[in-house]
Amino acid sequence: MISVQGLTKRFDSTAVLDGIDLEIEPGERVVVIGPSGTGKSTLLRCLNFLDRPQAGTITIGDLSVDAAKASRADILALRRRTAFVFQNYALFANKTAKENIMEALVTVQKRPKADAEARALEVLRETGLDNKADSYPAALSGGQQQRVGIGRAMALDAGLMLFDEPTSALDPEWVGEVLDLMRRVAEQRQTMLIVTHEIQFAREIADRVVFMDGGRIVEQGPPGKVLDAPSDDRLRRFLRRVG
Ligand code: ADP
Numbered sequence: 001m002i003s004v005q006g007l008t009k010r011f012d013s014t015a016v017l018d019g020i021d022l023e024i025e026p027g028e029r030v031v032v033i034g035p036s037g038t039g040k041s042t043l044l045r046c047l048n049f050l051d052r053p054q055a056g057t058i059t060i061g062d063l064s065v066d067a068a069k070a071s072r073a074d075i076l077a078l079r080r081r082t083a084f085v086f087q088n089y090a091l092f093a094n095k096t097a098k099e100n101i102m103e104a105l106v107t108v109q110k111r112p113k114a115d116a117e118a119r120a121l122e123v124l125r126e127t128g129l130d131n132k133a134d135s136y137p138a139a140l141s142g143g144q145q146q147r148v149g150i151g152r153a154m155a156l157d158a159g160l161m162l163f164d165e166p167t168s169a170l171d172p173e174w175v176g177e178v179l180d181l182m183r184r185v186a187e188q189r190q191t192m193l194i195v196t197h198e199i200q201f202a203r204e205i206a207d208r209v210v211f212m213d214g215g216r217i218v219e220q221g222p223p224g225k226v227l228d229a230p231s232d233d234r235l236r237r238f239l240r241r242v243g
């Protein structure tokens with residue numbers, strides 16, 4: 001069980017996350033939607049302390065971290081239980097696809113190199129990139145780079161996968177292959193928290209859709225309810241804009 005309680009993040013005096021409460025079941029796919037500037041990326045980034053929240057509790061399995069007094073060890077433990085897929089892939093330009101996937105396995109998970117390499121090759125097969133193992137990011141298409149980004153997250157076998165608009169930096173021609181890979185990850189009953197503007201994809205993949213506005217969760221529920229019969233006015237307006 002993953003549980004977030006009272007998660008609060010201020011930049012200067014502005015509350016970007018205004019006391020977020022969220023519970024996620026193991027294997028659940030939760031899609032977060034909402035206008036830009038509303039705190040969606042900050043929510044994901046606070047869950048593994050890429051941004052440091054000022055208050056709140058984050059629980060992943062048997063690990064519970066109080067943001068206000070998180071130690072370095074707490075933060076590392078939390079990072080070991082989460083895997084992040086970035087909008088702009090965030091691959092190391094000077095490492096091959098295989099080395100990008102191995103990196104955190106070696107440095108964060110302290111796995112032996114041969115073991116990390118075997119896992120990386122396995123994931124490259126699953127992502128259909130086995131023939132790109134030794135290619136550098138610059139030699140890959142945007143879609144292939146993001147598939148490496150997703151493969152890197154898959155390889156970690158983390159309790160929670162966080163996707164921050166994984167297709168929004170892609171040329172339209174590469175969106176489909178990345179969504180296909182995410183569908184395959186979902187079929188493995190991975191716990192996924194996904195920020196996306198792909199409403200059709202949300203409808204298809206989400207067990208639950210969460211609508212955020214102004215640093216708060218305004219409405220949430222099954223996709224059929226939130227996307228097709230929204231009750232909040234802000235959500236209705238948002239869906240008219242993106243839909
Ligand atoms: P979203 O992902 O929903 O578009 P973000 O989480 O990126 O929104 O940002 C929410 C708000 O927090 C925005 O107003 C943004 O300008 C602000 N913000 C994000 N990161 C920082 C930062 N490092 N310093 C100051 N303000 C920030």
Ligand code: MG
Pocket residue numbers: 040041042164165
């Ligand atoms: Mg964002």
